[in-house]
Amino acid sequence: MDWVDLVLSRRSIRRYETRKIPQEVLDKILEAGRKAPTADNRQPWRFIVITDPEIKEKLLQDEYNVQAASFIKEAPVTIVGCGLVREDEYTRKWGTIYSILDTTIALQNMVIAAWAMGVGSCWIGVQATPFDDIVRRLLKIPKDWKIIALISFGYPAKQPGPIKKKSIEEIVSYNTFEEKTTSR
Numbered sequence: 001m002d003w004v005d006l007v008l009s010r011r012s013i014r015r016y017e018t019r020k021i022p023q024e025v026l027d028k029i030l031e032a033g034r035k036a037p038t039a040d041n042r043q044p045w046r047f048i049v050i051t052d053p054e055i056k057e058k059l060l061q062d063e064y065n066v067q068a069a070s071f072i073k074e075a076p077v078t079i080v081g082c083g084l085v086r087e088d089e090y091t092r093k094w095g096t097i098y099s100i101l102d103t104t105i106a107l108q109n110m111v112i113a114a115w116a117m118g119v120g121s122c123w124i125g126v127q128a129t130p131f132d133d134i135v136r137r138l139l140k141i142p143k144d145w146k147i148i149a150l151i152s153f154g155y156p157a158k159q160p161g162p163i164k165k166k167s168i169e170e171i172v173s174y175n176t177f178e179e180k181t182t183s184r
C-alpha cells in the first residue's frame with residue numbers, strides 16, 4: 001500500500017490484541033510527535049505514556065470515562081498530550097493559544113506513524129468532561145498544561161465497520177467560502 005492509501009485507510013480502533021507494542025515501535029510513534037511542526041518552533045508540549053494497568057484502572061473510575069473510553073483498559077499504551085497554555089508574551093502577541101494546535105498536530109502525527117506500523121489508535125476527548133479532572137489529578141498535570149487529548153494505541157483485534165464521511169462536495173470550495181447544506 002502506498003503512503004497516501006495508508007493514510008486514507010486509517011480508522012479509529014477500539015478493540016486491541018493483548019500483545020504489547022515493542023519499545024522501538026513506541027519510540028518511533030513518539031518520534032513522529034516530536035518531529036511535528038509547531039508555531040515558532042516552540043514545541044510547547046508534553047506527552048505522558050501510560051502503560052501501568054493500575055493507572056488505566058484509575059482512569060476508568062468515573063462512569064463517563066467508562067462510556068467514552070473503556071478500551072483504555074485493553075490498549076497496551078495510552079498517550080496523554082498536554083499543551084502549555086500559560087499567558088505569556090507570545091500568546092498575547094498572536095491572540096491565540098498555538099500550543100493547542102501544535103499538540104494536536106503532534107498527536108495526529110503519532111496516530112499516522114502508528115497506523116503505518118500496523119498499530120491502531122483512538123482519540124479520546126477530555127475537554128469539559130470528568131475525564132479532564134481525573135487525568136489531571138492522577139498524573140499530577142499542573143494547571144497551566146491543558147490536556148489536549150488521550151490516545152489509546154494497540155494492535156487491532158477488530159476492524160471497525162464502514163463509516164459515512166461527508167463528501168468532498170459538501171466540505172470543499174475553491175477560492176471562496178461557500179454555504180453548503182451538510183448532513184450534520
Ligand SMILES: Cc1cc2nc3c(=O)[nH]c(=O)nc-3n(C[C@H](O)[C@H](O)[C@H](O)COP(=O)(O)O)c2cc1C
Binds near residue numbers: 010013122124
Ligand atoms: C478530538 C476527538 C475526540 C474523540 N473522542 C472520542 C472518545 O472520547 N471516545 C471514542 O470512542 N472516540 C473518540 N473519538 C474518535 C471519533 O469518534 C472518530 O474519529 C470518528 O467517529 C470518525 O471515525 P474514524 O476515526 O474511524 O474515521 C474522538 C476523535 C477526536 C478527533
